[in-house]
Amino acid sequence: MFTIFRPTFFATACLALATPAIAQEVNIYSYRQPELIQPLTNAFTEETGIAVNIVHLEKGMVERLQAEGKRSPADLVFTVDISRLNSIVEAGLTQPVTSDLLNQNVPAQYRDPDGNWYGLTTRARIVYASRDRVADGEVTTYEDLTDPKWQGRICTRSGTSAYNVALTAAFMHHHGEEGARAWLEGVKANLARAPQGNDRAQVKAIWAGECDIAIGNTYYMGKMLNDEEQRAWADSVRIVFPTFENSGTHVNVSGVAMTASAPNHDEALKLMEFLTSPEAQEIYAAENFEYPIAEGTEPDALVKSWGDFTADDVNLMVLARLRGDALRLTEEVDFDAGN
Template structure:
């Protein structure tokens, strides 16, 4: 073998680990097709390949089992409860980044910088266009008013989205008032809690109830599905508030794993996800609201109206999750 060929092979062998390191590995609760536009844009900009493992459930357990050997650099997830879980499990690490702090407002990131929000969605009321007058319902507290008896549909009270809403109610009004509120809402249900948020809108369309609780982005998903467009067109979106404050929002977020074998690339990916360009891609793809200052939601999302978000830090809300779940079970909300 010639000296030149030997040298070339040696150079390739030495270079291979470096080339292999130009990647970032992601565990995601979000389906790959929802984040592919982002990962493609990141790779195009940086040359860093993004490997995504979609985990419908069991992310925390998998990270705990893998420990320091985990190949995951970053986790992508939705809902403050799941973000709180990865913090509590000790499977992520704090990140110091002026870019992340500039791009993510304080109420949408962990106080200890262990996770950072990417997009928000409001927990809203879908109201029948035919049977609910404008201004008839304006607050979450209104949902317990006896005038709505037999007129409300919702998914399970123990679902993470409703637990977060109940936790926020505890933050604003305390546990005793929240239990009374839950009892009032339960008394107003048209049927036993069931299905997902879109199923509640279908029930309004079918005349089974007049209002429901759901996330904003489901309107975009229904309008994009020919079988569900008629459901969407049967309702108006109402942005309720807590009395004296704002509208409850939840988030999608990103965090760096405790193991993070590609830590530098992971940080680059996290910073990219909070950049204005990436934020708009994310929001367009998922019908959500971007977090970075100066970025705009899609024209479709903006057409639903504006609202002022509740400014309580979501980790403060998350701290009330155990009490919220206890109250939901105490009133037998799903019974």
Template sequence: MSHRLIPALAALAVATPALAQEVNVYSYRQPELLAPLTDAFTEETGIDVNVAYLEKGMVERLRAEGERSPADLIFTVDISRLAAAVDAGVTQAAESDALRENVPSQYRDPDGHWWGLTTRARIVYASKDRVDPSEVTTYEDLADPKWEGRICTRSGTHPYTLALVAAMIEHHGEEETKTWLEGVKSNLARRPQGNDRAQVRAIWAGECDISLGNTYYMGKMLEDSEQQEWANSVNVLFPEFEDGGTHVNISGVAMTKSAPNRDAALQMMEFLTSPEAQEIYAAANYEYPIAPGSEAVELVQSWGEFGADPLNLMEIADHRDEALRLVEEVDFDG
């Protein structure tokens, strides 16, 4: 069987590094999203892939296991989680011509510790009935009093929100970002709560007119018969920073510091970053592949075109602590 899912982390410890014909993965991404990739990699190379799905505690697990860790690669989403793994010292640099050719510079660690696979844009969902799409052009505009009582969003301390706030800091500095956060808070229709889909449901229910969310949730809602009506009640809009582009976040891969099967793991990283593999991965979760020449699926393309913010994502990750402090200072969730 080409894809073997191992739900218990302890089970990976029985892997035999000497065989060097397997790759062991710790993943925050669901197994069903990885299966098409791992199956294709095994079919092409004959190297088996063992996946342990984790809900939390990946860095802590790797630290505890140390050099004994059976994990070769980690899969995760959000730049803050990738940066946290690097900062914790549980990754190592992995470089090759193929990786550099397949992953644009803004979507990889300058030191080669993590490499992007797909992106998702942090966009505005807007009521088709109550919002003219031309009204939403920038993230800065969300603090305008015209939106008073009209915005829904998830918690300010969620990684997706913190990444956007961190990007705002990189563009405008702490003082202006704090003012912006205060403005957005004053425009909220309700206390921050729920996930991105819950915000779209609130728009459909008339509780607010616009919300922040990731692009892929539109695809997720459209494939759910109970949520299609929510999705069909909103437009997908791509705001930009006044001096940049549309904020994007990332799913990525990194090689662990222990990596008992390093050569096979590097081979898998090169496979994962190929345009063909990125398109498979992106299609599974309605995301955007980033390799030159690759394309998103037709449904994702139908939501519209946008220019991604050119900031290197590590510049955003560097402001995460500041972003959290500002969110707490303005009591955004209060």
């Protein structure tokens, strides 16, 4: 059974504090659209008999949970990007979960050491390079993006976007604050235009000849290839997996956390364990053109065709703690003004 909650339902649920929680269900607040999760929730319901109800919250998840407090009907939150996960944790809206199965399925670098969130899939922050104007091997590291040869040739979305702030935090982790500042200034000097649009808009700009390389997430390639209008954009580029000079490729995560209120704790834990199983992760990753993270899992054939890479092994909570400083640096260099 798959249900999308309407706001009126939640209003009613929040008021009915004295009513015992309905047995055998899990309620989710999801940053991701319900249809992207539906194959898994349907499979979970078929296997366990536990119904899954989802409300899509693209914005305001923290504020909603804070307003609802202990009366919240939400058991789990689904979101993308380590900073969004960490903001929910820092607001005191989650509870730690202890599960040997979760720890077995999710590598340490992709979960909170205290058990407040667990990764489900990853995506790499990569370079989209023009097939016609960029030769193989011209860019191999994130540090390469400051090379003067790229002057007027780089496109990217806002430096203050969650994905770029996470990348800057990773650069700060490897090179320190002054190294990250110099890198931001170097990339800014090489921009073809002021940062704008989303990741797909940068690939479109390469297709249109406005720039030659762009920073973006891997999964957008799959989304563009499956969109008739955008397929030509995707065909104009190839994916390059840059690395940090002494480490691997920066990755970010989609993840799940249990809310502090969680009226259906036991059922929610079962769903978390189900979602981190290798079988479920492969399905979830394929639906979103991402990478499953459980040991022994394989990405979808299309995703695998983009090439292999070694992920940076830093625990994502380290990057989450650097997010504030990364954002401050981005604003101090006025990155979004362009060159």
